[in-house]
């Protein structure tokens with residue numbers, strides 16, 4: 001088992017085709033943050049089995065197909081719960097018609113996700129705080145551990161070769177909100193920024 005542990009308790013998940021996922025282990029609880037496409041359930045399941053970790057929670061930063069894909073299957077297989085942002089409920093339940101064409105075109109691929117706990121700003125997830133970071137989607141959230149400034153940012157930011165940037169405007173439901181959310185996260189001075197796309201980014205003041 002060779003999971004990369006960035007900082008105590010925070011691991012990269014298996015390398016998936018379309019997006020990144022991460023694992024947080026805290027006080028005996030294992031939380032998977034985002035879970036790739038539907039097809040990625042097998043790879044993630046194998047990864048967990050090899051690590052010998054029992055999955056307790058699948059936490060979603062947002063409802064896009066490449067982040068929610070395997071949620072239902074993984075949760076069902078492990079008897080785990082699914083947690084997601086309360087403001088993402090219309091998108092996750094299938095009642096929302098997204099503004100962006102790319103997201104609308106993919107809605108036929110989406111099946112609704114049964115969410116066990118709806119998260120709000122300030123809630124705790126395995127030692128991290130929930131920050132509502134809307135813009136990419138309306139109910140997008142990030143997980144922030146203020147003690148060591150580790151940030152799991154979903155698609156609030158992506159890491160390019162030059163460092164963290166916003167996702168392309170045509171991927172953001174509300175560009176102005178997305179800019180505000182990204183600025184808020186970066187103002188923290190993350191020691192590690194773990195995003196849905198791109199490599200883990202170690203901030204200049206990173207430990």
Ligand SMILES: [Zn+2]
Nearest residue numbers: 062064136155
């Ligand atoms: Zn996304």
